[in-house]
Amino acid sequence: MDPQVVSIIYIVALFALLYFLFIRPQQKRQKEHQKMINELQVHDEVTTVGGILGTVVRIKEDTVVLRLADNIKVEFLKTAIGQVRRKANGPKDDD
Secondary structure, eight states, X not given: OOHHHHHHHHHHHHHHHHXXXXXXXXXXXXXXXXXXXXXXXXXXXXXXXXXXXXXXXXXXXXXEEEEEETTEEEEEEGGGEEEEEEOOOSOOSOO
């Protein structure tokens, strides 16, 4: 085989390996996170990326309002939600 062809095959294989090891898993995580954010509902218990625990009180276009404790509500960007700890079971009498 021609050494140039071997070099091209090696480079293509290296890019394919990088794609499947780094790029594809990151894209999958981003899709899952976006799906989680889109499915947020009032009364879901969430954890922010900073480790703050709260309950969703209101959902706006780019932000959510979380109740951290009685009479303490803080507004966060939706992208700051790290995980949903518990989905809402039904309506509660909060607001």
